[in-house]
Amino acid sequence: MNLGREAKGYIWVAPMTIVLLLTTLVPVVYILGLGFFENYLPTGRVIWAGLANYRETLSDPLFYKVLGNTAVYVIFSVLLHLAIGLFLAVFLDKRNRFAVLSSGLRVVFIIPWLLSWSVASSIWLLILNPSGVLNSILIGLGLLEDKVAWFGSPDFAMVWIILITAWKAFPFYMMLIYAALTTIPEELYESASIDGANLVQKFYYVSFQSILPTMLTLGVLDIIWSIRQYDIFALTTGGGPLDSTRTLSLHVYSTAFENLRFGLASSQGIMIMLISSLISVFYIRLYSRAEG
Amino acid sequence: MKRKLLFGIICLLLTAAMGFAAGQQEGATGDESVTLKVWSWVYSQGEGPVLKAVLQDYRDQNPNVTIEEIDTPWAQAHDKFIVMNQSKDVPQITGVNRNWLTEFVSIGALTDLTPYVESVPGMRDKYYDAVKGEMDGKVWVLPYSGGNAALVYNKKVFAEKGLTPPATLQEFVEVGKILSDPAANKYATQLCIAESNSTGAHVCNYGPVLYSFGGKYLEGKKAAFNSPEGVEALEWMIALEKDLNIAGPGSITVDARAMRESLAGGSSFMNFDGSWGTPFYNKYPEVEIGIAPMPKGASMGTVINIANWGIPAKAKNKDAAWDLLKFIESDENMLRLFEEANVMPCMPKYGELPQFQEKYSGFLITLAESDNFMQTGSVPHESDLYKILVRAYQKAYLGQASAKDALDAAAVEYNKLLDRFYSN
Numbered sequence: 001m002n003l004g005r006e007a008k009g010y011i012w013v014a015p016m017t018i019v020l021l022l023t024t025l026v027p028v029v030y031i032l033g034l035g036f037f038e039n040y041l042p043t044g045r046v047i048w049a050g051l052a053n054y055r056e057t058l059s060d061p062l063f064y065k066v067l068g069n070t071a072v073y074v075i076f077s078v079l080l081h082l083a084i085g086l087f088l089a090v091f092l093d094k095r096n097r098f099a100v101l102s103s104g105l106r107v108v109f110i111i112p113w114l115l116s117w118s119v120a121s122s123i124w125l126l127i128l129n130p131s132g133v134l135n136s137i138l139i140g141l142g143l144l145e146d147k148v149a150w151f152g153s154p155d156f157a158m159v160w161i162i163l164i165t166a167w168k169a170f171p172f173y174m175m176l177i178y179a180a181l182t183t184i185p186e187e188l189y190e191s192a193s194i195d196g197a198n199l200v201q202k203f204y205y206v207s208f209q210s211i212l213p214t215m216l217t218l219g220v221l222d223i224i225w226s227i228r229q230y231d232i233f234a235l236t237t238g239g240g241p242l243d244s245t246r247t248l249s250l251h252v253y254s255t256a257f258e259n260l261r262f263g264l265a266s267s268q269g270i271m272i273m274l275i276s277s278l279i280s281v282f283y284i285r286l287y288s289r290a291e292g
Numbered sequence: 293m294k295r296k297l298l299f300g301i302i303c304l305l306l307t308a309a310m311g312f313a314a315g316q317q318e319g320a321t322g323d324e325s326v327t328l329k330v331w332s333w334v335y336s337q338g339e340g341p342v343l344k345a346v347l348q349d350y351r352d353q354n355p356n357v358t359i360e361e362i363d364t365p366w367a368q369a370h371d372k373f374i375v376m377n378q379s380k381d382v383p384q385i386t387g388v389n390r391n392w393l394t395e396f397v398s399i400g401a402l403t404d405l406t407p408y409v410e411s412v413p414g415m416r417d418k419y420y421d422a423v424k425g426e427m428d429g430k431v432w433v434l435p436y437s438g439g440n441a442a443l444v445y446n447k448k449v450f451a452e453k454g455l456t457p458p459a460t461l462q463e464f465v466e467v468g469k470i471l472s473d474p475a476a477n478k479y480a481t482q483l484c485i486a487e488s489n490s491t492g493a494h495v496c497n498y499g500p501v502l503y504s505f506g507g508k509y510l511e512g513k514k515a516a517f518n519s520p521e522g523v524e525a526l527e528w529m530i531a532l533e534k535d536l537n538i539a540g541p542g543s544i545t546v547d548a549r550a551m552r553e554s555l556a557g558g559s560s561f562m563n564f565d566g567s568w569g570t571p572f573y574n575k576y577p578e579v580e581i582g583i584a585p586m587p588k589g590a591s592m593g594t595v596i597n598i599a600n601w602g603i604p605a606k607a608k609n610k611d612a613a614w615d616l617l618k619f620i621e622s623d624e625n626m627l628r629l630f631e632e633a634n635v636m637p638c639m640p641k642y643g644e645l646p647q648f649q650e651k652y653s654g655f656l657i658t659l660a661e662s663d664n665f666m667q668t669g670s671v672p673h674e675s676d677l678y679k680i681l682v683r684a685y686q687k688a689y690l691g692q693a694s695a696k697d698a699l700d701a702a703a704v705e706y707n708k709l710l711d712r713f714y715s716n
Contacts, residue, residue, distance in 0.1 A: 041374075042398040042672075042713060118365065129550050130542035131477075131559050139477065147477060149542025154690065235367070238488030238679075241544055241686045257371035258676050259709070260399070 028273070035267035041260035053267035062243065063251070063268070070247040072158060073165075074226040080166040081222055082215060085173025090207065092174075093181050095189065106175070113171035120168045121235035128160065154244035157237050161245055165232055173218055180214040181207060216287040223283065224276050248272050326612050327358045331376075332387030334599055335363035338571020339437050342633045346625045350616055357612070367489055370675055377401045382604040384613035385620075388433045390425065390598045391491060391678075393669030397427050398713075403603040405431045408614045418623075422659065422667060423638045425600045433600035434621050437629065439567030439636040440596045440665070441500040442658040446561045447582035457562065457584030457654075461504060461528070464562075464587045468538035471561045482560040483529060483543035484551035485685050490678040492548030495597040495668060496565050498681060500586055501525050503593025503664045510671045513714050515706045517681060518699035521590065526695040530688055544686050555579070566597055567636035567655045574634045583654030591664035598638060598668075672713040673706070680706050 003011070038049040057063050088109060092102040112120065127133045128150040138144040151157050188206045197205065230249040233239060239246035239254070246254075252272065256265035330347065334340055347359050362383060364372055370392055376382050377399070388396060396402050409416045409431045416424075416431060422440075425433030445457055453471065458464040468480035485493045502509070505528070507521035516522070532539035540546070540560055552569055554560040556576040564586070573581045586594050601620060603613045619625065623641070630637045636652045637643040643656060671677060684702035687693040693701070 040712065042395070044400065125550075129545060130540060131550070131554055131557070146474070147541045149545045151545040152542045234488065236488060237545075238486065238490065240487035240683065241690060242683065242692065253371070254679075257374045258679065259673075260374070260395075 031266045031269055034263055035270050037263045039261070039263040039266075041262065046263075049263060053264045054271075056264060057268050057271065062246075065243055066246050066248055066251045069158065069243075069245065070227060073162060073229070073247055074223055076162045077165050077169075077226045077229075078219060078222045080162065081169050081173045082219060084166060084170040085177050085218075086211075086215070088170070088174045089177035089181055090203070092178055093207075106178070109174060110171040112168045115168065117168070117231035118235060120164065121232060124160075124164050125236060151237050152241060154242045157241060157245045161232055161236060164236070165226075165229070168232075169222075173222070176218060177211055177214060180211040184210045213287065216283065220280055220283040220287070223279050227272060227276050227279075248275075325356050325358065326609060327360060328385065328609070328613060328616055329360045329362055329383035330385045330616070331362040331364060331373075331383035332599075332601075333364050333366040333369045334387060334437065335361060337366070338574050339599075339629060339633045339635060342629050343620075346620055346628070347616075349625075350619050357616070359616070370491075373401070374399075377604065377606065380606055382606045384603065384607045384609055385617055386602055386604050387436075388425070388600045388602040389491070389668070390423075390433075390435075390438070390596070390600060391495070391668030391674045393425060393427060393432060393600075394672050394674065396602075397432055398672070400605055402432045403605050403607065403610060405434065405603065405614075408618075409434070412618060415618075415621075418639050418641065420638055420640055420643070420659070422596050422665075423598045425598070425602070425669075427669075433602040434617065435598045435600050435638040436621075437568060437571070437633070437635040437638070438596075438598035439638065439652075439655050440594045440659050440662070441496060441564060441566040442586045442594065442654040443584040444555065444563050444565040444569065444654075445582050445584060446555060446558075447580040449561045450582070457582065458587045459585070461501075461587050461589040465532075465536060465538065467562070468532070468536065472538045474537050477559065479540040479554075479560050480538040481532065481562055481564075482540040482546060482551045482554040483533065483564075484546045484548045485529075485543045485682055485689075486545055486547040486550075487679065487682045487686070489547035489549075490682045491675065492551075493682055493685075494678045495595045496548050496551065496563075496569070497529070498525075498685070499595035499666055500564050500593055501529055501589075503595065503662075503666055504586060504589040504591055505593070506590030506664060508664070509666060509677060510710075513710055515677075515703035515710070518696070518703040522699055523696045525589075526685065526688055526699060529685075530695070534689075544682075544689055555581075566595070567652060568597060568599065570636065570652075571634045583652055585654050585657040585661065592658065592662045593664045594658050594662045594666075596659070596665055596667045673709045676709055677706055 035053055036049060036051070038047045038052070039045075090096065092105060093099065094102065115123075125132075130147040130149045130152075134150065135144065135147045139147070150160055184207060188210070189202060192202045192206050228249055229247065230253060233245050233247055233250045234253075237245040239250050248268070249272070252265050252268045255261050255268060332343075334343060344361065347361060351357060351359055369387065370389070373386060373388075373392075373396075388402070419435050423435045423438070425431060425435060443457055449471070450457065455467055455470065458467045471480035472478065483497050485497065499509070502517060502522055502525045505521045505525035507519055507525055508516045510516055529539075533541065533543055540554060546554075548565075548569065549572070551560075551563055552565065552572045555563050556573060556579050567583075570581070570583075573579060586592055601617055603610055603617065607613055623639075626637075626639060627642055629635050630642055630648065636655055637645075637648050642648060643652075649656065668674065680702045684698040687698040687701075688695045692698075
């Protein structure tokens, strides 16, 4: 057998290609197909439904509320993650006067990211429940008269979840932006100094422009991760009160595993995938423009 | 290069062969080594230490059996089981909460245990009728821990104030007013209606109160919780917190665990709770917990809810699984559970013993005298029902709808699910 170099290459990558196809493409195709069927678990039957699942989803007012909640969560979470990550990365940068604290603080800052969502949620439930730490402190300081149910208001529950997510996730963004900052050649700052650039100008024209591709990549990833976020909502509010923290992931999960309607859940899942893909394409184009 | 290619192909074949062999091992029977996966949420609860000790005893007696203890958080247990059941990777023995029973049987997720149970003389009849895991004349699950809801209270505080536990819902309010001191952040009771634990909300609070008011979740094949009794029950619960100030704030964010912590921590003094909550108080021996019957309204209402064991329909090695299940449910090991884990007996043989009669009198009296009760697992889409009603509670609680309107809307939503369930 005398195989060409190219053919041998294909043979070597074939097993991993097959594994990747089986683990990614097959589930997507399966879900895409299931979205066209009524699959109500108690009956055990799978009946062709055409576009009925998509029509039901799009005519459900709750779906739009859930979409809005998800948008609010994604926008503010991503902005906060990147802003806090950038601020702290610059703060810890070796060129900064606080650099001496850098290694110690990095260890401290990374702790929330090391926790699992269940642990992080438990900690914040203990802090925020009506008999929790926050109320005790505020009442002790005389800043509150009565206990407040911080997760009990439809107006503020999402705010708390965004803040908790920011607390949990910022170290990841901080570390990656910090790593990007360390790769900027010192000469660029020296040139900027010679050109008379002040601190703000150096940050914007040297630091920020150099790390922009990293920030954009992190942005894409964070948008996709935030759209998929499930744990924090399930573990703290369960989507309440009054569906104010019900997001797409929770909605799909509830349709599948509580209502037991896997066909409908699949159609909702496909819509999430389309939304994520559209945002990703938009972001990648933005990224290409920033790079080019 | 050819040798490298051949080596790669051999490696792939060997890996596939090893995977196949590993797959075979789990299905082994007889004297061969057997692996049994026991999946439940009770490992991390009060029953956990006893269960682990019992499983260890079984391992010691059966060296060929490997038992994998798989712990799962209670809040996700139901949904995780549905996911497992969709795959073929199910445990040999699974925890099944009573309120999942109709659903799990309807989707064919459980093995009919009747032939197994009937092969052991007296086993089918050794449990209280109200806790038996039977449907349509078949045994699907065996009860383990749980019981029914009643009134759990702080004996010491009641004694200090010269109070006796309230016998009626009216007295509950009167005693509540004496016990509450909102200025000191002390409240007579704490309700738990968090959406993140909607089952806890219903089996501990909403259900017992609804049934005590004479209401019901379901009548025939239609929602009945929006009856006048249901509306009255919901209004009463909200008033405890909003108007009478005798229930701690934020009930819509408090789950059953936090409710128990409030009683153990001295923030509340009498809570509606189930006997499944009593193992929690083992951790707080300094708190003297008393159990009183459920205060009466139009009825003496309660909810009966039990954690059970079942064998998934897709499980391999069912005979070996039954042997272990029989061991867990043996009289000796059940008595050990009742004694050591502070669990109310689900078997009359032990429930009638004086030490348990005294300890669980409130639960047992409620069980005996209740004229309007709900046995979880008896209505379709029960998890959905609980979520729908928690949202109705939230609407009324937050003043976005009257109790009547919120419950009527919830009834429409739940009836749609019932229609789909019964029409298929």
